[in-house]
Amino acid sequence: MPAIGPLPSGHPPVKARKIGVLLVNLGTPDGTSYAPMRRYLKEFLSDKRVIEWPRAAWFPILYGIVLNTRPKKSGKAYDIIWNRERNESPLRTFTRAQGEKLGQRMAGEPNVVVDWGMRYGNPSIAERIDALQEAGCERILVYPLYPQYSASTTATVNDKTFEHLMTKRWMPALRTVPAYHDEPVYIDALARSIEKHLATLDFEPERVIASYHGIPQSYFRKGDPYHCHCQKTSRLLEERLGWPKGRLMTTFQSRFGPEEWLQPYTDKTIEELAKQGVKRIAALNPGFVSDCLETLEEIAGEAAEIFLHNGGERFAHIPCLNDSEEGMDVIEAMVRRELRGWID
Missing domain, CATH: 3.40.50.1400 (Rossmann fold)
Incomplete structure (x- = not known):
């Protein structure tokens, strides 16, 4: 076997080995107007895990009726609950807060990097996995934020994660958080x-x-x-x-x-x-x-x-757990359990 020569000029330096934690929620439109709503609904309702009908039967309905009528109706509903201070949906506000608070709780683990993303819309799973790799994460724990498992929720997060990893020459080691409905x-x-x-x-x-x-x-x-x-x-x-x-x-x-x-x-x-x-x-x-x-x-x-x-x-x-102390106790407990063997 020939000896390995020096790295090619301009090759990026190898970063310190880190462990990534990616919280993934369902998703959110970027705005309540027609265009961002249609873009979001198109991605969501094109997912075979969400709508299992044959494409030949579903796509004429999706593109001929649903995407021409539902964006306006859904946009009005989103407008009622929209976080106007941040100009985003509450789902994005709370998911960001969960990621930030988990990062604070994991601060004692210097090699752990916490991030968050969405299955549909932005920030995407692919974007955040790339960011974690760029930060030096060679191991990543993906956390679908669904206590009860369904193929239309947990499985499609995992699908999208593995789909993106298929594009990688150097893939990180991966774990996923299972359902925790009875924890x-x-x-x-x-x-x-x-x-x-x-x-x-x-x-x-x-x-x-x-x-x-x-x-x-x-x-x-x-x-x-x-x-x-x-x-x-x-x-x-x-x-x-x-x-x-x-x-x-x-x-x-x-x-x-x-x-x-x-x-x-x-x-x-x-x-x-x-x-x-x-x-x-x-x-x-x-x-x-x-x-x-x-x-x-x-x-x-x-x-x-x-x-x-x-x-x-x-x-x-009664509000969801959101980023409350009770809610963060759950997220932290599940993350620490699934990181066993990767962190002390």
Whole structure:
């Protein structure tokens, strides 16, 4: 074997070996106007993990109808919750804060570099992996920010990560954080957050709705464990809170298209509770790590309106864990567990 000669002129120096942690959330448009909304929706709804229909059947609908009508409607919804101070969606604000606070908590590990990105939109997974490599990271832990696993969420983050690594001559070693729907630290954080928020209310909810993002029933029948993960989260949470069975109700929101989705539906359940005479409820979103369109506009806004319009009197939305101390306890615990063997 021939001897290896000196490095070519201009070859970049080898950086100190570091370990990267990349928090990845679903994604966000860059603005609420038509163009950025269409760009975001195109990327999101073109993902085969999200819409599993044959491309020949789905693309004419996507490009002929959805991308011509939905950007304007979605833009109006985003505009209601938009963070005008930073000119960005709350999801980006909270995900950035989670990355920054995790970096502070990991400051005692000098070789760990923390970053954050989005599956759809900016900053992209590819961009941030490149940035971590440029910072000298030879090992990277990718953290899909979804407590309950679904192919349409966790798997597509991993897909995109590996897809980008396929372009690399020198690939970093990679780990991914698994679902943590039943981890004691996560259940305890949810329970503490609920208890703290309910203590601030001037009424006691008769029912508390745990609303998870839905998936089509067909995905569940194909073996997606998401429904089971959601049900287990709710059961463990109810036990941790010491509530009688039935006070915490599991529902599913955000259905799209003509297929049957996981049931019971959140909007229908809330409407029915009001019609049955329930006057006071609270709602939370255990499947969302950060408040976003689906929690702030769909639940805190639309669901509250449905309940009050049909006879309910008091409605409270319990925020997601976001970058709270409880939320950061979960993220830090999961990261430290998955970094075992890479850090002392």
